[in-house]
Amino acid sequence: MSNCRDIEQDLSALIDGELPGERQAEVIEHVDQCPQCSQRVVELQKLVAGIAALPAAETPPQFLADVRRKLRQPEQSSWVDSLFRPVWWKVPLEAMALVLVVVGVVVFLRPSRPPVAVARAERVGVTAKILPSTPAEGMAEEKRDSRLAALDSAPAVRHATDGQPAVAALEASGKRPELPESLVIRGDSVVAVRVRMENLAKDLHGRLESAAPSNVFMVYLPATNVAAFRSQATGAKAAVSYAASRPAATESVVVVEVRVEP
Amino acid sequence: MEGVVQTEPTEVSDRELVARCQQGDEGAFDALVRRHQARAFNVAFQLLRDREDATEVAQDAFVKIYRSINEFRGECEFTTWLHQIVVNLAHNKHRWWQRRGRSKTVSLDAPVEMDDGRLEMQLPAAGGGPDAEATKAELVRTLSAKMAALPGAFREVLVLRNVENLSYQEIAVVLKCSVGTVKSRIARAREALRASMKHE
Numbered sequence: 001m002s003n004c005r006d007i008e009q010d011l012s013a014l015i016d017g018e019l020p021g022e023r024q025a026e027v028i029e030h031v032d033q034c035p036q037c038s039q040r041v042v043e044l045q046k047l048v049a050g051i052a053a054l055p056a057a058e059t060p061p062q063f064l065a066d067v068r069r070k071l072r073q074p075e076q077s078s079w080v081d082s083l084f085r086p087v088w089w090k091v092p093l094e095a096m097a098l099v100l101v102v103v104g105v106v107v108f109l110r111p112s113r114p115p116v117a118v119a120r121a122e123r124v125g126v127t128a129k130i131l132p133s134t135p136a137e138g139m140a141e142e143k144r145d146s147r148l149a150a151l152d153s154a155p156a157v158r159h160a161t162d163g164q165p166a167v168a169a170l171e172a173s174g175k176r177p178e179l180p181e182s183l184v185i186r187g188d189s190v191v192a193v194r195v196r197m198e199n200l201a202k203d204l205h206g207r208l209e210s211a212a213p214s215n216v217f218m219v220y221l222p223a224t225n226v227a228a229f230r231s232q233a234t235g236a237k238a239a240v241s242y243a244a245s246r247p248a249a250t251e252s253v254v255v256v257e258v259r260v261e262p
Numbered sequence: 263m264e265g266v267v268q269t270e271p272t273e274v275s276d277r278e279l280v281a282r283c284q285q286g287d288e289g290a291f292d293a294l295v296r297r298h299q300a301r302a303f304n305v306a307f308q309l310l311r312d313r314e315d316a317t318e319v320a321q322d323a324f325v326k327i328y329r330s331i332n333e334f335r336g337e338c339e340f341t342t343w344l345h346q347i348v349v350n351l352a353h354n355k356h357r358w359w360q361r362r363g364r365s366k367t368v369s370l371d372a373p374v375e376m377d378d379g380r381l382e383m384q385l386p387a388a389g390g391g392p393d394a395e396a397t398k399a400e401l402v403r404t405l406s407a408k409m410a411a412l413p414g415a416f417r418e419v420l421v422l423r424n425v426e427n428l429s430y431q432e433i434a435v436v437l438k439c440s441v442g443t444v445k446s447r448i449a450r451a452r453e454a455l456r457a458s459m460k461h462e
Contacts, residue, residue, distance in 0.1 A: 012449035016423065018430045047456055050405045051424035053398075057307035059300045060317050067295055067324045 004030075007037055015044050190215045197233060204229050276340035283331045291331070295324050298341065301426070302348050308421040309352040311410045319355055323347040338435055345426065345436045349418055356414050408458045416451030423448055 007030045013019045014027050031037045060066075084090055197217055198208045206221025206229070221229055276297070282290035302323050307316035326347055327334075334343060409417060422433045433444045 009446070009449055012452050013430075013445050016430070016448070018445065043456060044452055047452055047459070048424050050401060051409070051420055051455075052427075054308065054402060054406060054409070054425065056300070056304045056425075057313065057316065059303045059320075060313070063299045063303070063317070063321065064292060064295045066317075067321045067328075068292075070321055070325045071328055 004037055011041055200232055280334055280340055291328055298344055302344055305348050306352050308425055309417055315355050319351045322351055342432055342435050349436060408455055416454055419448045420451050
């Protein structure tokens with residue numbers, strides 16, 4: 001005789017007449033000999049009879065008239081329908097709009113100033129800075145090429161990402177890192193220099209922004225004030241200086257690096 | 263269905279009425295509604311246990327049929343298509359209520375406790391007298407409440423099988439699942455209902 005557990009799952013299908021012939025015979029044979037399964041079948045049959053005997057709900061009057069009234073109303077489309085249908089023109093149009101939005105967002109969020117990548121040794125006084133690796137905004141082609149050439153030849157730049165090894169290599173060669181296109185200021189305190197630069201930038205209708213690490217600042221100011229800024233900011237302490245015009249025409253940027261030396 | 267040809271079909275098949283609808287015969291559509299409105303409404307009511315919701319679902323089903331009649335290719339019976347639409351709309355309506363944290367299935371009378379744990383499902387024979395009628399009414403109320411408390415998927419298969427008397431194959435088409443799924447779901451639904459009737 002089959003196991004009750006195996007049979008149980010088919011009792012429901014049995015009373016519905018939905019078991020294949022061979023299986024049906026097998027289940028019936030078991031039920032005939034098993035009082036528990038036999039009782040189960042009886043209960044299921046009563047349950048099914050009860051469900052079938054549930055009173056049918058009476059259809060509301062005016063059912064057809066109400067259907068007709070609904071048909072006269074404008075079709076209420078779902079949000080999916082209204083968004084994507086008809087597919088043949090809405091989907092391409094929406095895809096195009098999406099592309100435009102994405103492009104717009106990317107353009108809007110793109111950094112407005114050239115990225116500055118800096119590899120800095122922890123040791124005071126040694127900083128290697130790479131100015132724009134992409135064409136600098138507003139920079140003359142020949143100037144940019146010469147800058148790139150200078151950067152290519154600078155050991156600090158070539159090993160910029162190596163950090164300490166770059167510094168060690170520089171020190172071993174007895175060279176100081178060349179930092180073209182920047183304004184290097186030596187001071188007692190980065191914070192004090194920064195405050196001074198910030199005030200000076202404001203006085204010259206510009207602004208100061210930080211770039212990592214914190215001893216590198218970007219000063220944006222009207223092109224006509226670059227010379228004034230340079231002279232007032234550095235004084236006798238200036239080592240190398242450079243100002244690059246931005247394509248916005250009226251504004252220039254000066255990269256300020258502060259070196260703290262005792 | 264712009265062209266209006268008024269006809270009053272009587273003994274024509276669903277398939278013929280559908281074909282006429284597809285040719286713009288408004289009368290054929292009305293005939294389909296009249297023929298199947300009770301079935302659509304009852305299925306919706308058994309699933310939702312609320313007259314207002316059931317009316318809306320059943321009427322919306324016919325509206326949907328009217329608007330998509332040209333998509334019906336006769337690959338299944340018209341009633342199977344109708345069941346499919348009603349079950350889907352009822353399912354959506356049920357979920358709509360659930361999302362709003364409200365169950366419309368509580369509109370039934372409170373379930374009547376059974377005296378003992380035994381399943382008392384013996385329906386009284388016709389003409390069994392006032393006591394038998396009372397017992398039957400009580401049983402129906404209890405069973406209705408228990409059905410209403412079942413998960414929607416269980417209620418669907420039980421209504422389609424035991425109220426609408428559809429075969430497992432037809433239910434599988436309506437619910438767009440396999441016959442095996444229908445078989446096991448019906449078995450589990452009945453077991454759940456049996457257990458709730460016993461242990462309430």
